[in-house]
Amino acid sequence: MSDLDVIPIETPTLGDRSYLVHDGEVAFVVDPQRDIDRVLDLLEEHGVRLTHVFETHIHNDYVTGGLALAQRTGAQYLVNGEDDVSFTRTPLADGQVVEVGGRMRVTALATPGHTFTHLSYALTDRGPDGDEHVAVFSGGSLLYGATGRPDLLGPEHTDALVRHQHASAHRLAELLPDEAEVFPTHGFGSFCSATQSEATESTIGQEKRSNPVLTQDEETYVRELLDGLGAYPAYYAHMGPANAGGPSEPDLSPPSVADAAELRRRIETGEWVVDLRNRTAFAAGHAPGTLNFGLDGGFATYLGWLVSWGTPITLLGETAEDVAEAQRELVRIGIDRPAAHATGGPEDWTDRELASFPTATFADLADVRHHREVVVLDVRRTDEYDAARIAGAVNVPIHELPRRLDEVPAGEVWVHCAGGYRASVAASFLSAAGRSLVAIDDSFDNAGQVGLHLVGPEA
Numbered sequence: 030m031s032d033l034d035v036i037p038i039e040t041p042t043l044g045d046r047s048y049l050v051h052d053g054e055v056a057f058v059v060d061p062q063r064d065i066d067r068v069l070d071l072l073e074e075h076g077v078r079l080t081h082v083f084e085t086h087i088h089n090d091y092v093t094g095g096l097a098l099a100q101r102t103g104a105q106y107l108v109n110g111e112d113d114v115s116f117t118r119t120p121l122a123d124g125q126v127v128e129v130g131g132r133m134r135v136t137a138l139a140t141p142g143h144t145f146t147h148l149s150y151a152l153t154d155r156g157p158d159g160d161e162h163v164a165v166f167s168g169g170s171l172l173y174g175a176t177g178r179p180d181l182l183g184p185e186h187t188d189a190l191v192r193h194q195h196a197s198a199h200r201l202a203e204l205l206p207d208e209a210e211v212f213p214t215h216g217f218g219s220f221c222s223a224t225q226s227e228a229t230e231s232t233i234g235q236e237k238r239s240n241p242v243l244t245q246d247e248e249t250y251v252r253e254l255l256d257g258l259g260a261y262p263a264y265y266a267h268m269g270p271a272n273a274g275g276p277s278e279p280d281l282s283p284p285s286v287a288d289a290a291e292l293r294r295r296i297e298t299g300e301w302v303v304d305l306r307n308r309t310a311f312a313a314g315h316a317p318g319t320l321n322f323g324l325d326g327g328f329a330t331y332l333g334w335l336v337s338w339g340t341p342i343t344l345l346g347e348t349a350e351d352v353a354e355a356q357r358e359l360v361r362i363g364i365d366r367p368a369a370h371a372t373g374g375p376e377d378w379t380d381r382e383l384a385s386f387p388t389a390t391f392a393d394l395a396d397v398r399h400h401r402e403v404v405v406l407d408v409r410r411t412d413e414y415d416a417a418r419i420a421g422a423v424n425v426p427i428h429e430l431p432r433r434l435d436e437v438p439a440g441e442v443w444v445h446c447a448g449g450y451r452a453s454v455a456a457s458f459l460s461a462a463g464r465s466l467v468a469i470d471d472s473f474d475n476a477g478q479v480g481l482h483l484v485g486p487e488a
Contacts, residue, residue: 031154031163033133034075035212038067042329042358043091044218048166049075050152055130057081058098059150059166060214063279063361065094065101072102079104081129085168085214086147087112087272089181089265090221092363097278109137109146116275121148132156140201142194143169143177143221145186149201151209164210165233171198172216174226176242180258181221181265191251198242207234220261220330223254259412260428264333264362271363279360281353287343287369289380292316300341300368303332304375305351308453312388312468316345316379321457324351326450329358334428335454341368345378386460390471392479394419394443406437406444408455409473413447417485419476427451434462445469445476 038047040062048059049071056077061068072079079102082095086109096116099106107127110120121127123139134153141147150166169177176198179190211231215221237243242250287295296302296318304311304319305328311321322332324346336342342359344367346352352370359367375383397403405422407414414424425433427446442464446452449470456468477483 031156031161033152033154033163035164035210036071036075037212038062038071039217040091040361041217042327043361044216044220044222045091045214046212046217047214048212050133051075051077052130052132053077055080055133057083057104057129057133057135058095059083059212060085060088060168061094061098063092063094063097063276064281064357065098065278066281068094068098069101081105081107081127081135083135083150083166084108085149085166085170086144087114087269089144089268090215090219090262091361092268092276093272094276094278096275101278109148111146112273114273114275123148134160138165138201138204140167140170140197142179142190142197143215144182145190145193147177147197149197151205162206162209164212165201165205166212166214167201168214169221170194170213171201171211171236171240171242172213172222172226173211173228173231173236174240175216175222175224176240176254177215177221178223178258178261179254181261187255188251191254192247195242195247195250198236198240202233202237202243205233207232207237209233211236220265224257259410260426262330262334263428264336264338267338267363276363279365281356281360283349283352284344284356284367284370287371289316289378291369292343292345292371292378293318293380295341295343295368300343301336302343302345303355304457305344305346305355308449308468308470309388311453311457312386312470314383314385315375315457315460317381317384318461319345319375319378319457320461321453323450323453324354324358328355329362331427331451331454332359333362333364335431343368344370346370346372347374348372384460386456386466386468388468388470389443390479391445391469391473391476391481393467394445394469395480397443398481402440403467404438404440404442406442406455408444408446408451415485417473417477417483417488419445420482420484427455430455430458434458437464440465442466443469445471445473447473
């Protein structure tokens with residue numbers, strides 16, 4: 030068994046992994062995120078020198094740190110030679126072999142499907158006992174129990190890409206031994222994955238037995254994958270161009286401090302002032318007009334999805350550490366510098382009376398509907414709503430709500446999602462618009478159990 034060290038660098042909030050691989054002396058990295066200090070810290074911790082940075086594809090869901098990391102360390106930056114980029118890189122092509130140190134051999138394998146120019150990287154350990162096929166870094170190609178989605182380059186390319194994806198997965202399965210480990214970049218919650226799996230590790234052999242792309246014929250795989258695709262974040266449209274342009278190293282220094290008067294001015298001019306606290310704290314009291322994207326959920330994914338690109342963003346956190354964490358999340362999706370920040374609590378962030386709204390459960394909703402009419406606003410995605418929904422509920426998906434607020438019917442609004450996070454985001458927009466509301470902080474699994482009438486094919 031190879032003793033090469035493969036270290037996943039997890040970014041759970043975006044559902045991605047990067048990888049640092051070393052032999053005790055030299056190292057390479059695959060698909061690094063924008064905040065490259067995490068990689069630099071690992072290099073120092075393990076006492077190894079970075080010589081190569083590999084990119085599997087021009088990413089759609091985050092801004093890469095690959096170019097900045099290569100420039101900082103002097104490593105080679107290896108990107109498919111067919112990718113149209115505006116920076117100098119070491120071009121790679123299908124079948125090309127790169128020697129990393131004396132033991133590690135990395136072979137580029139064309140695996141189109143997530144993008145047309147996608148590459149996977151097969152790692153061979155040229156150890157004292159002979160060559161051993163250790164792993165494949167499969168990017169957005171072969172994932173755990175799934176594949177990367179094929180529709181991010183536009184509907185005109187989706188059919189071709191999904192068929193490429195099927196062929197690419199089979200290519201990896203045929204070229205590599207069953208014991209080779211699979212290390213994908215996506216598939217841990219990323220919207221770049223066509224479906225989600227709970228697996229945290231796998232091998233080629235395991236995927237042959239369980240992954241639909243390897244167990245189904247092409248037509249069945251294509252039909253079922255395309256039928257299951259839902260919406261993906263709007264900010265993805267900005268990631269490809271940013272990555273092709275060669276992103277710089279991010280500036281994570283603290284932004285300027287705003288007092289209550291400045292925060293009010295920013296809100297009144299249409300800027301976003303974002304409260305990073307959890308939804309319970311926000312509901313209990315917040316500065317009027319602020320928006321709640323808690324750090325305890327999909328903060329960057331949903332903020333990036335909902336914001337009009339280029340809108341100035343001010344961050345409100347209980348501590349400087351909270352603000353720094355939010356900054357780190359945002360630079361990963363190309364929102365480089367907050368306009369300002371403030372720390373403390375809502376009483377420090379406004380010179381007006383605090384706003385608040387009640388929270389409730391689905392049982393509370395079932396009870397109140399026996400006594401009076403209320404508006405039930407479901408902010409889940411359309412595919413979730415179609416599968417099972419509360420009878421009479423109005424569906425405005427969370428990512429459409431900022432521009433569709435005027436479509437929410439008049440009256441007292443009870444807003445829900447699947448677990449509470451998106452409902453709180455929606456509630457903050459409703460509160461800022463002056464609506465009377467209740468945020469349901471509960472699992473949708475409980476809705477049918479408390480007597481609410483559900484409709485839809487899965488209800």
